[in-house]
Amino acid sequence: MFRSTFSRVRIASVSAAALLALAGTAAAQCNPTFVVPPGLTYPEGVNGNVNCSVLWDPDGNGPLAPCLVVGGSFTATSSGGFNNIAMWDGSGWKPLQTGVNGAVRALAVDSSNNTLIAGGSFSTAGLVSASRVARFSGVTGQWAAIGGGVSGGDVNALTFDPVRNVLYMGGSFASAGGVATGALARFNGSAYSAVGAFFSGTVNALHYRMADGSVYIGGVFVDPTLNNAANILRYNPATNAWNGLSGGLPGAGVFAIADYSPDGINQELVAAGSFGTVGGRVLNSVARYSSATGWMPLASGLVGTVRGLTTRNSGRDLHAVGSFTLTGTGLVVNNAAKFNGAFWDAMGAGLDAGALTAATYKDAVYVGGTFSRASNVDGDVPAARMAMHDGSGWSALRGAPSGPVRCMLSMGSSLLIGGSFEMHVGNNVFARNLVAFDGTRFSAAVGTQGFNGTDGPINAIMFKGNGVTVGTTTIAGKFTQAGAANASNIASYQFAGEFSQVGNGVNGEVHALAAYGSTGGPLGSIGTVATGNFTASGATTGLNFIARWGPGNVSLNLGTGLNAPGRCLMNFNGKLLVGGHFSHAGGVLTGRLAQWDGSEWTTFNGSLVNDTVYAMANYNGQLVIGGDFTTINGSPMRKVAMYNGTQWVDMSAGIDTAVGTVTALAVHNGELYAGGSFGTTGDQARALAKWNGSSWVDLGTNQGPDGVATLATFGGDLVVGGPFFRAGSAYSPFLALHKCGCWANCDGSTGSPLLTANDFQCFLNNFALGTAYANCDGSTGAPILTANDFQCYLNKFANGCP
Numbered sequence: 001m002f003r004s005t006f007s008r009v010r011i012a013s014v015s016a017a018a019l020l021a022l023a024g025t026a027a028a029q030c031n032p033t034f035v036v037p038p039g040l041t042y043p044e045g046v047n048g049n050v051n052c053s054v055l056w057d058p059d060g061n062g063p064l065a066p067c068l069v070v071g072g073s074f075t076a077t078s079s080g081g082f083n084n085i086a087m088w089d090g091s092g093w094k095p096l097q098t099g100v101n102g103a104v105r106a107l108a109v110d111s112s113n114n115t116l117i118a119g120g121s122f123s124t125a126g127l128v129s130a131s132r133v134a135r136f137s138g139v140t141g142q143w144a145a146i147g148g149g150v151s152g153g154d155v156n157a158l159t160f161d162p163v164r165n166v167l168y169m170g171g172s173f174a175s176a177g178g179v180a181t182g183a184l185a186r187f188n189g190s191a192y193s194a195v196g197a198f199f200s201g202t203v204n205a206l207h208y209r210m211a212d213g214s215v216y217i218g219g220v221f222v223d224p225t226l227n228n229a230a231n232i233l234r235y236n237p238a239t240n241a242w243n244g245l246s247g248g249l250p251g252a253g254v255f256a257i258a259d260y261s262p263d264g265i266n267q268e269l270v271a272a273g274s275f276g277t278v279g280g281r282v283l284n285s286v287a288r289y290s291s292a293t294g295w296m297p298l299a300s301g302l303v304g305t306v307r308g309l310t311t312r313n314s315g316r317d318l319h320a321v322g323s324f325t326l327t328g329t330g331l332v333v334n335n336a337a338k339f340n341g342a343f344w345d346a347m348g349a350g351l352d353a354g355a356l357t358a359a360t361y362k363d364a365v366y367v368g369g370t371f372s373r374a375s376n377v378d379g380d381v382p383a384a385r386m387a388m389h390d391g392s393g394w395s396a397l398r399g400a401p402s403g404p405v406r407c408m409l410s411m412g413s414s415l416l417i418g419g420s421f422e423m424h425v426g427n428n429v430f431a432r433n434l435v436a437f438d439g440t441r442f443s444a445a446v447g448t449q450g451f452n453g454t455d456g457p458i459n460a461i462m463f464k465g466n467g468v469t470v471g472t473t474t475i476a477g478k479f480t481q482a483g484a485a486n487a488s489n490i491a492s493y494q495f496a497g498e499f500s501q502v503g504n505g506v507n508g509e510v511h512a513l514a515a516y517g518s519t520g521g522p523l524g525s526i527g528t529v530a531t532g533n534f535t536a537s538g539a540t541t542g543l544n545f546i547a548r549w550g551p552g553n554v555s556l557n558l559g560t561g562l563n564a565p566g567r568c569l570m571n572f573n574g575k576l577l578v579g580g581h582f583s584h585a586g587g588v589l590t591g592r593l594a595q596w597d598g599s600e601w602t603t604f605n606g607s608l609v610n611d612t613v614y615a616m617a618n619y620n621g622q623l624v625i626g627g628d629f630t631t632i633n634g635s636p637m638r639k640v641a642m643y644n645g646t647q648w649v650d651m652s653a654g655i656d657t658a659v660g661t662v663t664a665l666a667v668h669n670g671e672l673y674a675g676g677s678f679g680t681t682g683d684q685a686r687a688l689a690k691w692n693g694s695s696w697v698d699l700g701t702n703q704g705p706d707g708v709a710t711l712a713t714f715g716g717d718l719v720v721g722g723p724f725f726r727a728g729s730a731y732s733p734f735l736a737l738h739k740c741g742c743w744a745n746c747d748g749s750t751g752s753p754l755l756t757a758n759d760f761q762c763f764l765n766n767f768a769l770g771t772a773y774a775n776c777d778g779s780t781g782a783p784i785l786t787a788n789d790f791q792c793y794l795n796k797f798a799n800g801c802p
Contacts, residue, residue: 032718034705034728034736039441045384045396046086048074050368051120053359054107058087058138060114063420063457065089065403068361069096070368070386071104071118085118088386088397089422090362090733096136097126097143105171108158110135112165112189117146119155119169133158133169147192150176150185159206159215164237165189168215170203184217195235196242204273207257211267213238218254218271232257232271246294249287251275255307255322260288261315262341270298272306272320284328286320286339299343300328308358312365312391316341319365319389321355334375336367336389348394349375351387362725362733364390366397401435401734405721406477408712409461414438415714416445417721418458418475421734433458434475439715445473454479454491462513464526470494474502476510476530490530502528503549504538514569516548516576516596526550529558531566531578546578559586559601562594570616572623577604579613579625591632593625607648608633617665619672619691624651626662626674640665640674654689654696666711668718673699675708675720688720688738699738700728744796755797763793 050072057066068088075083083099102122110117115135118125125134126142131149136142146167152174159168167187169176176185177192182199185192201221208215215235223229229244231254236243252274259267272286279294284301286309304324311318318339325334327344334350336358347365355369366388373380374387374394381387383396403421410416415437423442425431431444432453444453456479465471474492475482482491483498488505510532517526527550535543544561566580576596578585585594586601591608594601604623611629618624623643630638632648638657642649655662660678667673672691686700687708700706705724712719717739720727727736745754746762767774767785775784776792 032738032740034720034732034738036732037437037719037735037737038439039437045382045386046070046072046074046082047384048072048084049356049370050074050385051103051105051356052107053357053366053368054109054116055359055361056087056109056116056138057114058116060138063403066361067094068359068366069107069116070357071107071120072356072368072385073103074385084120084122088361088366090401092423094422097141100125100130100134100143102132103154105154105156106158106169108160108167110160110165110167111162114138117158117160117167119158119171121154132171132173146187147190148177153183156202156204156219157206159208161208161215161237162210163213166237168195168206168208170199170206170217170219172202183219183221196240202253204253204255205257205271207259209259209269211259212236216257216269216271218257218273220253223248231273231275245289247279249273249275249278249283249295251278251285252305255305256309256320258309258311258318259315260309260311260318264314264316267315270309270318272309272322274305282328285322285324298339302327302333302337302344307354307356307369308367310358310360310365312360312363319347319358319360321351321358321367321369323354335369335371347389348377351375364388403734404723405710405734406457406459407461407710408714408719408721409463410712410714411436411463411473415712415719416461416473417735418461418477419709419721419734420457433477433479434461437714453482454487455481459509459511459532460513460530462515462528464515464528474513474528476513476532478509489532489534492528504540506530506532506534506543506547507536508532508534510534511565511567511580512569512578514571514576516571527556529569529576531562531569531580533565545580545582558596561586567612567614567627568616570618572616572618577616577623579609579616579627581612592627592629605643606633607643609637614661614663614676615665615674617667617672619667621645624665624672626665626676628661630657639678651691651696653694654698664708664711666713666718668711668713669716673711673718675711675722677707687722687724705736744793744800755800760793760797 050070053070055066056069058064071085082095084104085096085099087094100122101124102120104118104120106119108117115137117135119133128143128145130145132155133146133149134143135146150173153172155169156171170184172183175181179192181194183201183203184195184199186195201219203217203219205218218232226244230248230250232245232248234243234245254271254273256272258270260270261267269289274285281297283297284303285306286298286301287295288298289295302324303326305322306320307322309320321336327333333346335355336347336350337344338347351371352373353371355367357368359366368386372384374383376393381394381396386397387394388397401421401423404419405417406419408417418434423431423435425442425444434445434453435442436445457477458475459477462474463471472492472494476490485499487501489510490502490505491499492502493499510530512531514529515526516529527548529548531546537547543557545565546558546561548556548558562582563584564582566578568579570577579593588601590603592613593604593609595604609629610631613625613627615626626640637648637650638652640651640662642651655678662674662676664675675688677687686698687705688699689696690699705727707723708720709722717737720736720738725733746759774789776789
């Protein structure tokens with residue numbers, strides 16, 4: 001952090017006219033920031049009400065990330081047709097087979113077999129009959145009935161007891177599986193039963209609480225056996241005992257129950273609905289419970305009806321949604337509010353209509369309901385019944401990769417992006433693991449037959465022209481199918497064509513690709529080289545972690561290969577360089593860096609690198625390598641080093657080499673960038689840095705990115721990919737641009753006018769805190785922050801956003 005000699009300054013208001021009068025005429029400079037790539041911000045909504053939501057990982061411990069499943073009364077999303085249930089994976093909506101034929105009112109996950117449970121008013125789920133409750137398998141992609149289901153009413157609530165593997169369901173029904181149960185029933189995997197006696201009333205909420213192993217039931221009812229306990233009860237499956245929870249919560253009903261952890265460790269039970277004063281205490285529709293004190297208020301509460309609860313920030317922040325406009329103190333909150341342990345606060349300017357459900361997914365609060373617009377302080381966001389609040393503001397659900405980006409290749413007019421993800425690219429099309437970006441929008445890179453992309457991760461992309469016909473793009477990774485073709489880990493295609501396997505493929509994962517021709521002559525003699533964790537291509541064995549194809553599709557050995565997998569490839573000074581985990585190439589001791597001259601393996605200028613090399617770059621004609629290594633030829637060279645033509649130079653200055661790895665290197669606009677997961681000076685964990693000639697300058701922030709796997713230059717911008725969700729202040733999962741933006745827009749607003757007095761206030765606060773942002777003039781001498789930075793900011797403000 002930069003330190004200034006000024007104390008913290010706050011200004012209540014400054015007019016734009018005053019700022020313009022103070023501003024000079026100096027030209028604005030570019031201060032690159034992280035931004036969301038265009039095309040990842042399109043709104044995604046549904047055409048009917050969203051009633052419920054739950055997090056579910058369709059493949060359990062498999063490679064796919066958890067998803068958010070929502071249920072309601074809708075038949076379409078902006079991605080296409082759906083029937084009352086859909087799954088959001090961070091990139092777009094995905095169907096659950098054909099959905100169900102009636103409203104979905106409740107969702108839960110059966111952790112004993114990782115199936116999704118849906119309840120509501122439907123009679124058919126997918127292709128099977130299912131009376132108001134059904135399960136969906138991520139393995140089979142099919143719906144199945146749960147016994148005979150329920151009858152006499154709908155299912156409004158579900159919860160699962162993972163200790164006893166019992167599913168509880170509540171609603172307005174009278175029987176379950178042919179057994180008279182009333183509005184509360186359980187299913188033990190083979191049969192339904194009542195929970196105690198016949199349950200009279202309506203159940204709206206169920207919550208299994210791991211802390212005490214009990215099931216909490218909320219709704220509209222009175223239990224005369226427990227001192228007329230109203231609307232909420234506790235049931236202990238271990239003792240078959242009921243508890244009236246200090247008489248319950250008399251009022252119009254309880255609609256949500258959750259655990260809340262104000263200190264991030266200890267949990268409290270919270271219930272919400274529509275109730276006012278209980279036991280002489282003003283609760284206002286949300287309350288916390290303990291056996292010692294009974295029901296207690298959460299500050300002033302919320303005036304109206306609360307329908308959904310969720311927590312964020314390790315449980316410390318409690319979020320409530322529903323149909324309310326004010327807190328008990330009169331603060332306007334408009335259907336969504338956050339409780340921080342002391343008071344309720346607004347979530348921006350809220351929602352324009354009621355919300356029915358809330359869930360926390362990928363560190364953001366997702367809200368569903370009947371609304372069509374979410375509002376921030378600086379403007380409205382069209383959001384058709386679904387919206388996301390990331391802690392700083394509302395946004396519509398937006399398209400982004402659903403998993404990490406692993407590789408990128410600039411093709412001039414487009415950028416190819418590969419990795420382990422699915423992504424909605426419009427017109428109900430999902431691209432799998434490979435997309436193209438033209439600077440404004442994303443599209444499926446290839447594949448008009450079958451599905452787009454591959455059925456497994458892509459680690460490397462390469463383009464090879466031949467000077468005569470359309471060039472060939474090759475992809476490699478860990479997959480068995482590319483487009484409509486069977487392909488063992490490596491495939492290629494030409495523009496607008498379909499995938500085909502390269503030769504006979506290889507029998508293991510490919511980590512890197514390169515084009516290399518060892519005999520000179522026409523471009524057609526250049527072959528494709530792959531390295532990774534494989535030993536054979538069809539009947540050709542002895543490849544030993546590296547192979548060459550072409551000209552043609554016959555795999556060729558490169559000598560006797562390597563003794564362990566390679567991780568990166570590069571042409572350098574007419575030779576093929578490979579870095580990786582190996583120590584020998586062609587039987588020669590090479591360390592983790594070797595070169596192939598077309599006929600034999602040798603060390604790179606006698607260099608022995610002591611640990612894995614993951615990345616290489618040609619920087620001004622000099623070789624730069626990054627990885628896990630700590631020495632070269634016994635001399636300290638920590639994580640990143642440069643060969644200047646005669647010797648190796650350590651480039652670790654500015655990087656905490658005790659932790660992390662350098663996994664990506666790129667030259668952008670003549671400057672060298674490094675990415676990975678490493679620490680920098682100041683002990684702040686970072687993942688992206690720029691070389692200034694003597695040390696690395698940190699480009700990350702406290703908000704990320706927290707891991708970079710690949711870097712590319714495209715359209716004048718640096719493109720960053722990896723396993724992150726945020727890049728700087730931008731919520732941009734797995735992919736972001738580091739580019740020149742409107743630097744004077746300090747508060748990051750998007751409304752009109754873009755620049756306001758708030759931006760000047762924002763700059764003053766940054767100056768007082770001594771942040772790097774406030775160093776407007778880019779000075780490096782002490783003190784870093786001076787009056788020149790004020791003048792610099794005023795000039796930028798006056799120039800607007802050129």
